[in-house]
Amino acid sequence: MPVDGIELHLVFGDITNETTEAIVNTTDFKDFQTAGVCKDILTKAGPQIQAQLTGARAASGQIFKTPPGGFPCKTIMHVCGERNPDVIKTLAKEIVVQCEHGCYRSVAIPAICAGQGSLDPNVVAKSILEGVKEGVQGANLQHLKNIRIILLKINVFLAFKATSKQMFGGNTQLTAPAPLVLTSVTTRGRSATSIRHSGSTRSSRSHSLPLPVALDFSSLVTSLPDTESTAAFLVIGHTNNDVSNACRDLQQAYKDQCSTHTFFPDEIERLTQEEMDQLLSKVNSLHLQIAQNSSEEWEVEGQRNGVNEVVRLIQDALRRQVREKDQTFLFSQVTWCILGPRGIWQKVPKDVNYKLEKRDVKDGIEDAQAVKWTVDLQKMEATSCDSGQVTALKRLENPSDLSLPIYWDNMSQSDLLKVIVLDPSSTEYKTVKMGFKRTVRKTVLKIERIQNMNLRRLYEARKKELENRNGLIVGAGEKILYHGTSEASCSSIMKSNFNRNFAGQNATVYGHGTYFAVNASYSAHPTYAIPAADETQLMFVARVLTGYYAKGQGDMRTPPERVAPDLYDSVVDDTQNPSMFVVFHDCQAYPDYLITFK
Structure with missing residues (x-):
């Protein structure tokens, strides 16, 4: 509806789908994990934005702004409604003012305190709409043109709609045939x-x-x-x-000429934002009525043709859900990948993955970047419809408890270990070599990729454990590090991983664990990468989970205690600028590549 030269929209949907230039997040600046608008926005924005909010303070009725992080907007405005209608009204007005000062053309605002705050939706609607109205009327808006109030629950949406009709007029109510x-x-x-x-x-x-x-x-x-x-x-x-x-x-x-149809709650709740918009549009344009009965089922009433249109819409949505469920299940079992323009493998979207597996490619496919390709499954190639560029496809079969890394070659259930010699012209080879040559002047003769299904399964389980325990900011702390080795130890490491029992053969300055260097030059020393008879040396490029780390000591056999009963995850030579990491858990490192050099 128009309000003094701007457009005010009431949107029944999810704020994380919005693409306005400014997004408003409602938070208490303390709890970022409880399900709700705040958790959804911060999950999409990323851990760096949550880190900025941790410990932040905003005066009553004031706004705390951060960059957007991964959210597709220009700024995120964080507010705390304090479950106080006057504060909410002040915030709504201040949002309008700050959007104008920031030259933002559009803003999305949630129902502040109507969700986790549990305030009466009618009270929240009155406060926000009055604040918006005062903000718009009190300023000569030159930039802000579009205010979208995003309402996740149907009862809140209807409360806002009724209040907006009283406040601004206009045909905003759903209507239905009556007796x-x-x-x-x-x-x-x-x-x-x-x-x-x-x-x-x-x-x-x-x-x-x-x-x-x-x-x-x-x-x-x-x-x-x-x-x-x-x-x-x-x-x-x-x-x-x-x-x-x-x-x-x-x-x-x-x-x-009239009929009624009843839907179960989950049939409505699973609709996408687009389908929900279509549903509300049909209810409005076909003069139907939709409401929940005492059993919490949804009833649609009105002329039969209109009700039948709604039934078809929801049945189509249910068919989509079944199809998406099949696509998701297949995606966990089989992953199709396409080699990107920079030589990096990329997963195709789930629906395309399903089409490739079912060999339904007569109309071509579209990758995650919306590039269209024709497909030759005999040659496992795809050709760009625009540029004619030809690239490779590959298919990975995942075990039930592990998704194969996207850069691996396919492995059958019986292939527990594969050692793949990399093509020197590939991007993968060049990337590994570049990291090595950054600090080592010696010549790279060969790079091999180590594909050990059992070791990778244990490593990924440990990674997930650390991510859950350490939270978003620190997480598992995965790093790419180096470990020099001898020809005698090489085969054992590829088969059964780095072994702490060998600690002490070269050094125990920071504890009795497995040592990994930040710079390849350290691991290239003959003390660690022991030269063979032909003077070639070996070095592993390892993925290492460092998590929380502390200063190591020579007598340590486990990391020191961090917060009882939890220990640190690794130790280092220097906590401010570490050049060496030591881990004490056999599954906390994975031998990713083996470099032969001279």
Whole structure:
């Protein structure tokens, strides 16, 4: 609806789908993990934004702004409504003012304190809409043109809609056909009854003419006009009995054209934002009524054709859900990948993954960047429809408890270990070599990728454990580090991982664990990368989970205690600028590549 030169939208949907230039996040600046608007926004924005909020303070009625992080906007405005209607109103006004000062053209605002705050939706609606109105009327807006209030729950949406109609006017309520109401009248000595049809219908003119005996009441009701709020029928007959019969037939004809359909709550809740918008649009345009009954089921009422359209819409949505469920299940079992323009493998979207697996590619595919390709599954190649560029496809079969890394070659269940010699012209080879050559002047002869299914499964389980325990900011602390080795130890490491029992063979300055260097030059020293008879040396490029780390000591066999009963996850030589990491858990490192150099 228009409000003093700007557009105010009430949107029944999820704020994380918004693409406005400013996004408002409602938070208490303490709890960022409880499900709700705040958690959804911060999950999309990323841990760096949550880190900025931790310990932040904003005066009552004031806004704390941060960059957008991963959210597709220009700024995020964090507010605390304090469950106080006056504060909420002040915040709504201040949001308008700051958007104008920041030259933002659009802003998305949630129902502040109507969710986790549990305030009455009507109170929240009144506070926000009044604050927006005062903010708009009190400023000569040059930049802000679009204010979107995003409402996740249907009862909150309807409360805002009713309040906005009272405050701003306009046709904003959902309408639905209502029963015919009979009102007796007298016309020039004849019996007459006025029948009013509530709903959005066009005004009809009454005529003092007798109704034809063979009137088709069904066709009359079907063609009911549809713009004004009330249609009146004046039924005139020679006797009361004639009029009553005619009215009864007309009422029955109306009832015959109406129907009701009931949906379970989960059928409605699983609709996407686009499908929900379509549903509300149909309910509004077809003059239907949708509401929850005492069993919390959703009932749609109105003319049969309109109800049937809604039923078809929701059935299509359910078919989509079944299809998406099949796609998700397949995606966990089989992953199709396409080699990107910079030589890096990328997963295709789930629906494309499903099409490739079902060999339904006659119309081509579209990758995650919306580039269209034709596909040759015999050659496992894809050709760009625009540029004609040809690239590779590959298919990975995942075990039930592990998703194969996207850069691996496919492995069968019986292939527990594969050692793949990398092509020197590949991006993967060049990337590994570049990290090595950054600090080592020696010549790289060969780089091999180590694909050990069992070791990777244990490593990924440990990674998930550390991520859950350490939270978003520190997480597992995965790093790419180096470990020099001998030809004798090389095969053992590839098969059974780095072994802490060998600690002490070269050094135990920081503890009895497995040592990894930040710089390849340290691991390239002959003490660690022991030269073979032909003077070649070996070095592993390892993925290492460092998590929380502390300063190491020579007598340590486990990391020191961090917060009882938890220990640190690793130790280092220097906590401010570590060049060496030591881990004490066999699964906390994975030998990713083996470099042969001389």
